Amino acid sequence: MVLVVCLVALVVIASFLGLVSFRNGRRSCNSKDKGKLPLPPGSMGWPYIGETLQLYSQEPNLFFTSKQTRYGEIFKTHILGYPSVMLASPEAARFVLVTQAHLFKPTYPKSKERLIGPSALFFHQGGYHSRLRKHVQSSLSPEVIQSKVNEVEAILLSTLDSWDGSRVINTFQEMKKFSFEVGILAVFGNLENHYREELKKNYCLVDRGYNCFPWNIPGSRYRKALLARRDLDRIIGEIISERKEKRFNEKNLLGCLLDSSDGKGEILTDAQIADNIIGVLFAAQDTTASVMTWVIKYLHDNPKLLEAVKAEQEAILRSNCEGFQPLSWSQTRAMPITHRVVKETLRMATIISFTYREAVADVEYKGYLIPKGWKVLPLFRNIHHSPDYFADPDNFDPTRFEVSPKPYTFMPFGNGVHCCPGNELAKLEILTLIHHLVTKFRWEVVGSQNGTQYSPFPVPQDGLPARFWKLSP
Numbered sequence: 001m002v003l004v005v006c007l008v009a010l011v012v013i014a015s016f017l018g019l020v021s022f023r024n025g026r027r028s029c030n031s032k033d034k035g036k037l038p039l040p041p042g043s044m045g046w047p048y049i050g051e052t053l054q055l056y057s058q059e060p061n062l063f064f065t066s067k068q069t070r071y072g073e074i075f076k077t078h079i080l081g082y083p084s085v086m087l088a089s090p091e092a093a094r095f096v097l098v099t100q101a102h103l104f105k106p107t108y109p110k111s112k113e114r115l116i117g118p119s120a121l122f123f124h125q126g127g128y129h130s131r132l133r134k135h136v137q138s139s140l141s142p143e144v145i146q147s148k149v150n151e152v153e154a155i156l157l158s159t160l161d162s163w164d165g166s167r168v169i170n171t172f173q174e175m176k177k178f179s180f181e182v183g184i185l186a187v188f189g190n191l192e193n194h195y196r197e198e199l200k201k202n203y204c205l206v207d208r209g210y211n212c213f214p215w216n217i218p219g220s221r222y223r224k225a226l227l228a229r230r231d232l233d234r235i236i237g238e239i240i241s242e243r244k245e246k247r248f249n250e251k252n253l254l255g256c257l258l259d260s261s262d263g264k265g266e267i268l269t270d271a272q273i274a275d276n277i278i279g280v281l282f283a284a285q286d287t288t289a290s291v292m293t294w295v296i297k298y299l300h301d302n303p304k305l306l307e308a309v310k311a312e313q314e315a316i317l318r319s320n321c322e323g324f325q326p327l328s329w330s331q332t333r334a335m336p337i338t339h340r341v342v343k344e345t346l347r348m349a350t351i352i353s354f355t356y357r358e359a360v361a362d363v364e365y366k367g368y369l370i371p372k373g374w375k376v377l378p379l380f381r382n383i384h385h386s387p388d389y390f391a392d393p394d395n396f397d398p399t400r401f402e403v404s405p406k407p408y409t410f411m412p413f414g415n416g417v418h419c420c421p422g423n424e425l426a427k428l429e430i431l432t433l434i435h436h437l438v439t440k441f442r443w444e445v446v447g448s449q450n451g452t453q454y455s456p457f458p459v460p461q462d463g464l465p466a467r468f469w470k471l472s473p
């Protein structure tokens, strides 16, 4: 009993001290000059829980937008257990992600790091990160992606094959199947079916546990995900041993990672390779699937635009002998209307609403102190939806991309050292989908047409249930 009382007292005192120091708007720090700087405006909410409840009791985007309206482009808060600074201007995003990127390290909850694997590149910075990034980037370069156009198209066609209007499809789940198979292609190239099935089964369990409360107790989703993650290590280990024996130079992520000598004879371990394979599969699947689901919704909701995209794609189909010839890389580059639809979808949906960094030192920004250890969140969504950079920002209007956006105002794939190395592959998937969808199908959304769900990326309500009918040739 005494112990409990002491603990409660300690918690109260600690919270009080924490509250006082936050409310003062100042914080002691090592650097004399920076110590005098004020913290950004904003509120830190309650001790420990901060403003986490406010964040989760409404649409997250409303939370960020209302804060920005109240405090301006830089404000402090306390969410998910951490004091945080949020930044909602292109200039600030450039500062954190590009010019002063060395002062901000990537940061993820430990429970999530355990599931993906601690050696995955997006948890790191510095030498290890740049060494890994070189390999990941070379496996996803435009030259490599060009050589995969036909395979991506074949995966898409087999996904679309079962869509015949007789059943309602959860569009997001179908898009996830497609993006997962493309992820497998990018990582392994050709892969035997039994490996593919085992990977899929275990990866699904990891995926399901990723956003659950990290309770490592028997029967919990998180525990199941951890066990599945261990099995993934075993399966990937077997694939690695086979590939090492064959030893031919493959243009896929595994090939590049196996060939990872850094010039000093240092080779990546199998565990490091496995973490990065899971990391890339993870980064590739829901992101791309979510954007493709939004594209389908926006085209559905804008019939005139759909007609224009259809006309552009039908011209390509005709030049490919009515589809008897496959789509080529150069054709995917020459679809101006469709490209603008993709950009506008990326802006409107902004499926990565913000990214997370942590200040590795006390940092001064625009006269404010960002204290060492605080989380720092550049808010992509606020920038993409600001009327200062995009007129009538909540209106879906691809023509706005007839003119290039100003620097650092459009960052669907991030920016700087951690920007998305998979963006060319993602765009290829989206363009290929649009080509086949608009030339071969008509579709109707079923049920509630509006609303957004977070999975954790924003996705149309219920994954956009829809019926797709094949058009007769």
Ligand code: HEM
Pocket (backbone or CB within 6 Å): 106, 121, 122, 123, 133, 136, 140, 183, 186, 279, 280, 283, 284, 285, 287, 288, 291, 351, 352, 355, 356, 411, 412, 413, 414, 415, 417, 418, 419, 420, 421, 422, 423, 425, 426
């Ligand atoms: C439309 C789909 C996609 C979107 C919107 C997207 C967006 C992003 C963003 C915003 C970042 C930067 C995160 C940060 O700065 O913290 C990122 C990083 C990353 N993305 Fe993507 N991504 C997509 C698809 C893909 C695909 C298809 C792959 C792989 C095949 C991929 C692999 C990665 C990796 C490995 C990173 C981490 C890079 C690093 O830390 O150096 N992404 N992505």
